[in-house]
Amino acid sequence: MVLVLVEQAGGNAIDPSLQTLTLARSFGQPVHALLVGSATDLTQHGVAVAHVAQHVALGAYAPDAWAAMLNQLAVQLNASAVLAAGTDRGNEVMARFAARTGLPLAANCTSVSPGPPLTVTRLRWGGSLLEEARLNSERPLITVAPYVVPIEPSSMPADVEPFAPELTDENLLVRVVEHVAAPGGGVSLTEAKVVVSGGRGVGSKEGFAIIEELAGLLGAAVGCSRAVTSAGWRPHTDQVGQTGTKVAPDVYIACGISGATQHMAGLKGAKRILAINSDAQAPMMQNADYTVAGDLKEIVPAISAEIRKVK
Amino acid sequence: MRVLACIKRVPITGGRIVLTDDSLAIDTRHLGFTMSPHEECGVEEAVRIIEAGGGDSVVLTLGPPEAVEQLRDAMALGIDRAIHLQTDGREWDGEATAAALTEAIKADEAASGRFDLVFFGNESADSGGFQVGARVAYALARPCVTGLKRVTIEGASVRCEQEVEGGRDVYVVPLPAVLTVKEGLNLPRYPSVPGRMRAGRKPVTATNPVRPEPRLELVRLVVPAGQGRRAESLGTGAAAAPAVVEMLRKAGVL
Ligand SMILES: Cc1cc2nc3c(=O)[nH]c(=O)nc-3n(C[C@H](O)[C@H](O)[C@H](O)COP(=O)(O)OP(=O)(O)OC[C@H]3O[C@@H](n4cnc5c(N)ncnc54)[C@H](O)[C@@H]3O)c2cc1C
Numbered sequence: 210m211v212l213v214l215v216e217q218a219g220g221n222a223i224d225p226s227l228q229t230l231t232l233a234r235s236f237g238q239p240v241h242a243l244l245v246g247s248a249t250d251l252t253q254h255g256v257a258v259a260h261v262a263q264h265v266a267l268g269a270y271a272p273d274a275w276a277a278m279l280n281q282l283a284v285q286l287n288a289s290a291v292l293a294a295g296t297d298r299g300n301e302v303m304a305r306f307a308a309r310t311g312l313p314l315a316a317n318c319t320s321v322s323p324g325p326p327l328t329v330t331r332l333r334w335g336g337s338l339l340e341e342a343r344l345n346s347e348r349p350l351i352t353v354a355p356y357v358v359p360i361e362p363s364s365m366p367a368d369v370e371p372f373a374p375e376l377t378d379e380n381l382l383v384r385v386v387e388h389v390a391a392p393g394g395g396v397s398l399t400e401a402k403v404v405v406s407g408g409r410g411v412g413s414k415e416g417f418a419i420i421e422e423l424a425g426l427l428g429a430a431v432g433c434s435r436a437v438t439s440a441g442w443r444p445h446t447d448q449v450g451q452t453g454t455k456v457a458p459d460v461y462i463a464c465g466i467s468g469a470t471q472h473m474a475g476l477k478g479a480k481r482i483l484a485i486n487s488d489a490q491a492p493m494m495q496n497a498d499y500t501v502a503g504d505l506k507e508i509v510p511a512i513s514a515e516i517r518k519v520k
Numbered sequence: 521m522r523v524l525a526c527i528k529r530v531p532i533t534g535g536r537i538v539l540t541d542d543s544l545a546i547d548t549r550h551l552g553f554t555m556s557p558h559e560e561c562g563v564e565e566a567v568r569i570i571e572a573g574g575g576d577s578v579v580l581t582l583g584p585p586e587a588v589e590q591l592r593d594a595m596a597l598g599i600d601r602a603i604h605l606q607t608d609g610r611e612w613d614g615e616a617t618a619a620a621l622t623e624a625i626k627a628d629e630a631a632s633g634r635f636d637l638v639f640f641g642n643e644s645a646d647s648g649g650f651q652v653g654a655r656v657a658y659a660l661a662r663p664c665v666t667g668l669k670r671v672t673i674e675g676a677s678v679r680c681e682q683e684v685e686g687g688r689d690v691y692v693v694p695l696p697a698v699l700t701v702k703e704g705l706n707l708p709r710y711p712s713v714p715g716r717m718r719a720g721r722k723p724v725t726a727t728n729p730v731r732p733e734p735r736l737e738l739v740r741l742v743v744p745a746g747q748g749r750r751a752e753s754l755g756t757g758a759a760a761a762p763a764v765v766e767m768l769r770k771a772g773v774l
Contacts, residue, residue, distance in 0.1 A: 218685070295650075297682075300650040301666045301667070304653075305654050307654070308651070313613065313614075314615075314651050316643075317648060333646060334646060334648070338741055338744070339744055340647075340738060340739075340740075343737040344737075345735045382693060383691055385689045388687055388688070389681070427773060448703075452557045452645070452702070460771050460773050467535065468535055470537055483764065483767065492534075498751060499767055500751045500753050501753075502753070503760070508757060508760065511757075511760075512761045516765055
């Protein structure tokens with residue numbers, strides 16, 4: 210059997226965990242799930258047994274405790290592989306699991322062929338490059354890149370079994386002691402339908418006034434490239450890309466952004482890209498759906514004026 | 521305080537990734553190199569902590585001989601000295617990297633005292649293994665907090681903030697600790713000219729660890745197919761505005 214750590218939010222399994230359950234079936238073995246704290250309905254996801262871990266100390270997230278539990282259950286069930294979603298939590302829990310068991314870990318995989326030898330395809334460079342690799346391990350540890358594998362429903366009446374992990378003080382040393390809510394207001398970059406984004410071509414901090422004006426008219430979020438955050442023109446929370454935020458708007462308007470692979474890594478979910486750039490040869494102009502060639506300092510205000518006219 | 525920052529040299533790939541003929545590596549003949557952005561923030565944080573409280577700072581990398589450039593960059597930002605675990609340019613997997621770094625940390629600590637903090641990037645920019653920091657922490661039996669956007673020393677503890685959906689999760693762990701950080705933790709300074717001059721004179725200790733056989737073994741790299749976009753020109757200059765508005769309307773966002 211293979212064991213999958215299933216994360217939950219608001220009482221439901223999160224999509225990246227359901228994607229992981231789908232990928233786990235490529236092992237051709239029964240799939241067991243570990244749920245932490247409470248059960249959730251997995252009957253449509255091909256799970257033979259859902260193990261629900263319960264322990265007084267699990268009220269607050271503690272990554273070493275999650276890794277210890279996963280290891281205890283994997284040993285108890287003699288799991289032939291252990292998987293989790295390639296989320297922040299999934300990756301850190303599996304890294305700790307790998308550390309405490311001395312096993313290799315393949316992070317952010319998009320496919321698995323059980324072999325032998327077991328081979329995986331995984332993301333490098335935030336998805337700009339794929340790696341095929343052999344995972345030489347008696348118990349392969351794998352995380353699954355979010356939003357790459359589509360969820361395939363598979364009906365199966367999962368048995369629900371309680372699981373009582375043994376946790377030590379050491380497992381609970383690193384734990385969430387406080388949650389600070391984000392200040393509300395503004396359009397969130399991850400959820401915006403339109404993102405108006407500026408790069409080095411905007412020229413200065415003050416230059417972003419025309420970007421903000423257009424964003425305001427479209428109810429859009431403002432984004433930017435790393436060249437802009439490094440220059441201190443915008444906060445890092447606006448940065449789109451591999452080391453910034455990944456966005457998924459209906460329209461992404463890239464103003465004066467060259468289109469480096471690390472910027473494009475944040476745009477995989479964008480439905481349409483409009484590139485505004487004075488250099489027709491810029492990679493962004495090649496990788497966009499729509500282009501306007503020329504000086505953004507003229508083009509962006511002209512678009513705002515046109516929107517005012519038709520509104 | 522003693523603070524260590526661990527970094528990795530990575531190529532700046534520009535607009536398109538080109539592979540070598542055997543598809544085992546990125547063709548870097550025409551590329552520049554940098555340390556990953558996450559790690560640059562780790563370096564900056566280490567420098568700020570020492571500036572504020574005194575002590576010494578060290579930068580550590582496992583990489584080819586040329587990675588000394590990134591060690592010098594870190595020292596130009598204010599790090600005192602460097603440890604270079606030199607490789608022959610072949611890649612090391614996360615497990616092997618962590619083992620070599622752990623050994624180097626133990627050796628330095630035996631000679632110069634314990635590091636209160638060890639910084640890593642949350643994941644390397646190139647291979648993205650998401651594991652080296654956690655493995656080193658476990659081997660040193662120290663608490664590890666990952667993906668941090670804010671770090672505050674509070675006496676013998678460190679307060680760590682992680683961005684999560686809807687806000688920030690806070691952890692407080694005792695020193696010594698291992699922290700993995702993300703870009704946005706701080707805004708790294710630009711190295712000054714005197715900083716660069718000083719960096720050239722700061723000590724670099726180099727050793728050549730033996731590379732174990734990787735258990736996560738690269739077979740080949742593949743550049744993913746593009747998303748099949750075929751750019752449609754909406755015109756040139758301000759005159760394109762009506763066509764842009766039309767496109768926005770068709771896309772249903774206006
Ligand atoms: C490991 C790593 C991670 C990275 N992560 C990220 C990331 O998360 N996000 C990110 O954005 N970058 C990231 N980068 C940096 C990335 O490689 C590029 O350096 C960066 O995206 C460049 O920003 P830019 O396009 O604004 O600037 P440039 O590349 O300098 O491009 C500016 C563009 O503006 C155009 N332009 C100039 N003036 C005008 C004008 N008046 N009107 C119209 N167009 C004009 C130019 O033709 C050019 O195309 C990362 C790099 C590395 C090595």
